[in-house]
Amino acid sequence: MSGTRTGRISGDAAPLAFNENPAADSRQSRSVPAGTQSHRLSSGGQIDRKHPLGFTFDGKKMVGFAGDTLASALVANGVKLVGRSFKYHRPRGILTAGAEEPNALVELRGGARREPNTRATTAELYDGLAAQSQNRWPSLRHDVMAVNSLFSPIFVAGFYYKTFMWPAKLWEKLYEPAIRRAAGLGKASGEADPDHYEKAWAHCDVLVVGSGPAGLAAALAAGRAGARVILAEEDSRLGGRLLSETGEIDGKPVAEWLADAQREIAGLTNIRIMTRTAVFGVYDGGTYGALERVNDHVAVPPAHQPRQRLWRIVAKHAVVAAGAIERPLVFPGNDRPGVMMASAVRSYINRFAAMPGRQVALFTNNDDGWRTAEAVQRAGGAVAGVIDSRGVVPEGYRGLNLRLLSGVVSEVNGGVDGVRGIVVRDAGGRTQQIEADCLAMSGGWNPNVALSSFQRGRPAWRDDIAAFVPGQCPPGMVMVGAAGGDFSLAACLREGHAAGAVAAKDCGAKGMAGEVPRGDDEGFAIKPLWHVEGGKAFVDFQHDVTASDVKLAQREGFESVEHLKRYTTLGMATDQGKLSNVNGLALMAEATGRDIADTGTTIYRPPYAPVAIGALAGHHRDENFHAWRLTPSHHWAAARGAVFVDTGLWKRAQWYPVAGEKDWLESVTREVLAVRNGVGFCDVSTLGKVDVRGPDAGTFLDRLYINTFSSLAVGKARYGLMLREDGLVYDDGTTSRLAEDHYFLTTTTAKAGPAMQHLEFCRQVLWPELDVQLTSVTDQWAQFSIAGPNTRDLLKNLCDPSEDLSNEGFPFMGVREVALRGGMRARLYRISFSGEMAFEIGVPARYGEAMAENLMRAGAEFDVTPYGTEALGVMRIEKGHVAGPELSGTTTADDLGLGKMMSKKKDYIGRAMAGREALIAPDRQVVVGIKPVNKANRLRSGAHIIPKGAAPGPDTDQGYLTSVCYSPMLGHWIALALVERGRERHGEIVRAYDPLRGEDMEVEITSPVFYDPEGGRQRG
Amino acid sequence: MRIACPFCGERELGEFTYLGDAAPKRPLAFAADGAEQPDAQDLFFDYVYLRDNIAGDMNERWYHGGGCRSWLTVTRNTTTHEIKAVRAAPGAGAQKPAKAGAIS
Structure with missing residues (x-):
């Protein structure tokens, strides 16, 4: 309330009148089709009577005006009952005119756009608005669950916890679903939100x-x-x-x-x-x-x-x-439909020209309540009386002929149709009945x-x-x-x-702020009244917490405000206690004999008002849940019908099905055989790529990798392995030396981002003295792996005839820039992940699609086959190359069979810690190959390695299968695995135990290299 | 939270990645010929695992990965999130190499 007290009545404002006969009224003035608006004032307010808006509430057709909220339109239509309470299913009406509304929660709109728990007081009216009341069955007026109210003496705070504790197994299946059905709010649509x-x-x-x-x-x-x-x-x-x-x-x-x-x-x-x-x-x-x-x-x-x-x-x-926010008073019957905040009554009258009652009683403990009595009177409404617990008429209101009743409201009579009358009790305990159909209450104001x-x-x-x-x-x-x-x-x-x-x-603004606007400096006096004894008096309307619940919490030892909140659920509803919190802790203060300042408040947390998850998600939903990255040949692959797989943010071609293939395995097997027997290519652009330049580039890489790069000859590539500083393996990849001071480093796809951050840390923080610069070029290069015995022939069709691609002219692990037919330059790397004769070719990313097409043309005579990440994975498993499942963050270089790469001639990241006792223990799990004894069996990744005859358990668990595939070359399933002392155990028969799938089979430990162990194919 | 990157100006938290305490200095535990000093593992254990957890002003390393890719030393009050100073790491940016052992 920033209020302006009405010390005077505007001279031009004639007393306002009801639309006593709405139908007659609308005949008189065509601009005011009041329709059902029995409680609409005939003038005043900030509504546009020229723009009637039709809407429905629980299917009933009503009319409001532009400028209305749903709540003000309901008030204008004389609607008192708008909802049922959360726990007791008590009939409830509109309580406020703002964001703090606890009662008038409705389901707004229908179908997929249905939004539950919408405050009618903040929902702007529009033509065709459809709202439904909540938490009632079969109808708002006749709600079966209102029987809960009869049992309210036992539904006290903590009731559920005390009553439904045993047997515990019934909680999830029986108690909770039943309670959730009975106590609740609106229902979500269950459909995807069509809006964005x-x-x-x-x-x-x-x-x-x-x-x-x-x-x-x-x-x-x-x-x-x-x-x-x-x-x-x-x-x-x-x-x-x-x-x-x-x-x-x-x-x-x-x-x-x-x-x-x-x-x-x-x-x-x-x-x-x-x-x-x-x-x-x-x-x-x-x-x-x-x-x-x-x-x-x-x-x-x-x-x-x-x-x-x-x-x-x-x-x-x-x-x-x-x-x-105006504070309710806590008195018996304060939740009846027709009991409303005094400031809300004033809002409905002054702003919306809607009169909440024909005979309005006021109950206040402060001066501001009287302002509402004055507003009612001035709008032509009848004031049944002002019940002021202080017992005096405040100074500014003495000449207004308002009837003062000294005392408190001790009872509210009425039902689903609203308030019929109230009982006023004075200090001596004497009571009197007052007729009223609306009771406005003011317990003071909470900033x-x-x-x-x-x-x-x-x-x-x-x-x-x-x-x-x-x-x-x-x-x-x-x-x-x-x-x-x-x-x-x-x-x-x-x-x-x-x-x-x-x-x-x-902020540096130099202009003049102008004159201070002048307004009334009216006073505000209040004498707290926290509770009127005598019946069910609500503190938290939305969660049905009563004054006696607060006292019960105190008796049971929940005296801290944080305990009070959680035991009674006071302030935990969607209104977050905007109306109830201060009353709740005042009652607790009273019960414990402390003052309110010592009792304190609970911690306030955002959001102040409900925020839909949809708004927090924004556009990040469905296919846009996260950003996606497309490889340079994506559209080409999509046009060929590739199946894509999400790899981090990337979408990568997983395989390329052809007509007649019945499943992925058939497609992948065909692709592998095509590569091993002919030639194929695969987009590998997703690997992280970093340009490393500067006179100290070699020294920098030596400190980064466990092996040495300063000794790498220009025009050569080398496989490198990085550790974390704690000695475990971080990432791997090939790095090529393009010039004396220029290296081209690659990372795995998954680590491209983190590795760049790591490299920058090393350069900027650890070794700023090194003259080296790093540039991420992952997105700048389209890179394809071309593999298979016919690779060189394909490349001859692709490259300028002057390029020598022979084993002598372009040896294994060689790197150089080549001219393609037509004059374009490309980088060619003779490296192999598949174990076949293979090259990788790199061109600027914008030529990715064109390169894919050119590879198809250049390889047409060899029946070149594009292959996806699955075939890539099968070939690396057949070859015993480690990848993500083995670089799991728990393995050492030696676990992967790469311990010999660890240089002893230099410092490098992770060297000291890699020597720790447990990281060099002889019983570590190391990479091995696994074959099923029965070749018809399918292996499953994740299956545990258990010795024959041992009972499966943590003590007998010796490792697990990390990478599994069907090997087209061997004709059965194979796997890589991490197995305790695995290198000493080649040939041993153990069990692959998979309780998840109920499988248990004998398998043989083998060398991880299943295919071409001598490596002749890639060097040929 | 907003961090004033020396290169990019004040930017919001989402552009940055947190690493932690800026105090630990990577030990020199190996001789020029690669020989490991006897206390190398102890020195590295401290460097890798031991961190102060200060309630108050703390120098922390942050990475501006959503911007200029600089590593920064941010002086932040861990109880109020007030940021008192932001400095670029000695090797940040494209400037000439800093001297060995420069304070970051």
């Missing part, structure tokens, strides 16, 4: 949160001074509490001042207005999370527009003018401190306003106006203006 969501960044000098009087004054001051300002407002229009109040600013009626302020702000191009945008979180470095509900106010977002947009706003300063507390700032208690005010705010943030605990209009305007001016100046 965006994420965006924004930057500014001053972020102003909230556009009530304090926020507007801050935005105007900062904007006039010249700062870059973002003004974020949760509502669809600017004004905050001003939209719901009457009074004057700068001598003008509030509405007029507001219109002027909006005009000025619109003219200041350095102010960005973001309406429908709720700032929900505060993060380090002045970053704020905000949710913009771009198209929640229409049924279907326009083409190419998101439903919601998640903003991250970076601001040097934030002026938070988030206002205050909206949430944003100040998200970085562990602890709110401080102020006795004079009986509320918590912000403690230490996050760096760069100030809270002003009602959010800071200063409720008068004058204070809001003054503080907002000052904060805006200071923030702008701090």
Whole structure:
């Protein structure tokens, strides 16, 4: 509330009248088709009576106006009952007019766009809106589960934990599903959301949160001074509490001042207005999370527009003018439909021209409640009486002929159709009945401190306003106006203006902030009333937590506010206790005899308002869940019908099926045989590639790899192995020396990014004295492996005839640049992963597709076969080459059979730690080959190696199968495995035990090299 | 959190990768001919595994992988996330090689 107390009634405002006869009224004025709007005032409000909007609630057709929320339209239509409570299924009505609403939660829209738990108070009305009530069956009026209410004496806090503890196995199967069905909220559509969501960044000098009087004054001051300002407002229009109040600013009626302020702000191009945008979180470095509900106010977002947009706003300063939230009173029957917050009643009357009742009673413990009585009276409604627990009429309201009843409300009579009457009890215990169909309550105001507390700032208690005010705010943030605990209009305007001016100046803005707007400096007096005894009095409306639940928690020892919260679930519903928390801890303070300041608050955590997962996900869903990278020959492979596999972010061709093949194994086997017997090629561009240059490049690589590269001849490639500093294997790949000071290093596909980071760490941090530079060129080169006995013949068709590709002219592990037919240059590397005569050819990435086509042409006479990652994998297993499954982060160089590569003549990453006792132990698991004894058996990766005759278990587990394939060359399944003392055990029969698949078979330990162990094929 | 990269300016956390305590210095545990010093494993054990976990200002290594690929030394208060200083590693950028043993 940033409120303007109505000390005066505007001269032109004639008392407003109900549409007593809606039908007659609409006949009289064609511009006002009031239809079903029995509670709509005939004039006033910020609704557009020329734009009626049809909508349905639980299928019933109703009419509202542009400018309505769903809640205000329901109020105008005389709807009292809107939902059933979470636990007891008690009938509930609209309680508030804002984001704090705990009761009026509906399912909005239908089909795939159905959104459960939407607050009717923040849902803007649109033509054709369809809303359904929740948590009731078969209907809202006749809810079977309302029987829960009869058992409410036993459904107390902790009931479920106490009652459904034994037998424990029934919990998951019986108790929990049953409880979840009975107690609940709306249901999700169960379908994919057809709308899309965006994420965006924004930057500014001053972020102003909230556009009530304090926020507007801050935005105007900062904007006039010249700062870059973002003004974020949760509502669809600017004004905050001003939209719901009457009074004057700068001598003008509030509405007029507001219109002027909006005009000025619109003219200041350095102010960005973001309406429908709720700032929900505060993060380090002045970053704020905000949710913009771009198209929640229409049924279907326009083409190419998101439903919601998640903003991250970076601001040097934030002026938070988030206002205050009115606090309910805790008294018997305070949850009946027709009991409403006093400020909400004022909002429905002043902003929406909807009268919540024909006879309104007020129950207050503070001056502000009286303002609502005045608003009701001025709008032509009847005030049944003002029940003030303080027993006096505040000064400004004495001449208004409002009936004071000193005491408290001790009972509310009514049912699904709303309040029928109330019982007032005075200090002496005497009671009297009052007739009313609406009870407005005001328990004081809670400054909206949430944003100040998200970085562990602890709110401080102020006795004079009986509320918590912000403690230490996050760096760069100030809270002003009602959010800071200063409720008068004058204070809001003054503080907002000052904060805006200071923030702008701090950001270097030189302009003048202008005059401080002037408003009433009305007082605010309150005498706390925390609880009225005598029946079920609700503290947390959304989670059905009563005053007696809080006292029970105290009796059972849950006295800390954090325990109170978890034991009773107070404040844990989707409204996050915006209405209930302070009442809950005041009751706990009372029960424990502590004061409220000592009782303290629970930790506040973002988000302040619910944020849909869809908004957090943004575009990252379905095929765009993460970015994807395409190889240079991707489109060519796709056109050939390749099957792709996700490898990190890459999509790689896994195999290329041809017509008539019945499964992947048939395709892969064909590809392997085609390579081994003829020639094939495979896109290997995904391997990480790093250009290493500089006079110290060789020295640098020597320190990086376990083997030596400074001694590598120009024009040669060498396989290298890197360790982590802890001595375990990090990555492998071939590195070529293209010139004295120029190496070309490759990594595995998976480690391309991390290895670059590692290399940069070594260069920049460990050895800055080395003159070497690194460039990642993974994306710059299209690289193909060409393998098989006919490789050289294919290359002769591809390369310029002058290129000598003979074994002498281009020996194994040779590297050089060659000219292709047509004149293009390419890099050619004679390296082999498959074990066949093989080359890799590299061309600039943009020629990837053309190269694939050229390879097909050059190899056409040899029936060249493109192959995918599966065939690549089969051939490397047949050849005993280690890859990802063996480079698992737990293996040493020696485990992989590469221990001899470890140089003793130099320091290198991981050398010292690789010598640790356990890393050189003789019983380590090392790489071996595995063959099934029964050649018809299929091996499974992950199967454990167990000695024959031993009972499977951790003690007898000797290793596991890491890589498995069907070997087309051997005609049966083979595997690589890590097996204890494996190198000493070639020929031994053990078991491959796979409890996951229920398999147990005898296998033979062999050399890991199954195919061409002499290596003659790749050197030929 | 936002880190002011000396090359790229203030950028958001998602562009950076955290490594940890910047204090450990890689030991020189091998002679020029490759001979291992007797205490090499102890020195490296400390370097690889022992880290301070300071509640307060701490020098940390961060990598600007989403930007200029520089390694940075960031002085950050681990309890408030306030960043007090950001320095590039001695070998960052394309400048001439730094002297051996330069402070990072």
